[in-house]
Amino acid sequence: MIPKLRAWKKYDSPEMFKDIAFIDFNKKLLGVNYKVSKLTTRLDIETLDKFILMQSTGLKDKNGIEIYEGDVVKDNLSEKYIVKYNRGFCAYFIYSFDNQEEFMAIYPNIILEVIGNIYENPELLEDTKND
The missing domain is CATH 2.30.30 (SH3 type barrels.)
Known part of the structure; x- marks a missing residue:
């Protein structure tokens, strides 16, 4: 690959x-x-x-958009997460905004939607700090 x-x-x-x-x-x-x-x-x-540089996770969101590290995604409950590579597990994880320690692996059956990324849409990060 x-x-x-x-x-x-x-x-x-x-x-x-x-x-x-x-x-x-x-x-x-x-x-x-x-x-x-x-x-x-x-x-x-x-x-x-x-x-x-940001690598693709190899997965797509619910709209068929490719998910890259650095993307901001939301789940079906409208919770926002940041996509990051976890070197310890050698896998991509989504990290919650509320608690940077909380994370979960990205699996093809998790329904996510890309809503931006941390570089082009820094306001997505600010919105969650004010919630």
């Missing part, structure tokens, strides 16, 4: 890239395809340190 990644450009003009052309970890370079128009893209090569 080839890992599927997206990249958040954290400097200059912040932007999410889902069309990654290549990653060279030795030279610390990332090639991303910028959408110039509806039919054309432009390959730009930038240093890897300008980006945060």
Whole structure:
């Protein structure tokens, strides 16, 4: 299986890239395809340190949207969670906003909906702090 990644450009003009052309970890370079128009893209090569890489969990939400680490999801009870990779279990988990210690593994039968991500939608994190 080839890992599927997206990249958040954290400097200059912040932007999410889902069309990654290549990653060279030795030279610390990332090639991303910028959408110039509806039919054309432009390959730009930038240093890897300008980006945060997020891997797909391999699962999709109830609407068929791919779930990546860093996504904010909600369950059928409208509880919000953040998708994170847990190195201890070598698996993706969803962490509750109320208690960062509370988490559960993501299984295909859990009904989740992606409502944003922590980079493009930081207001989702603020909303839960005020609840």
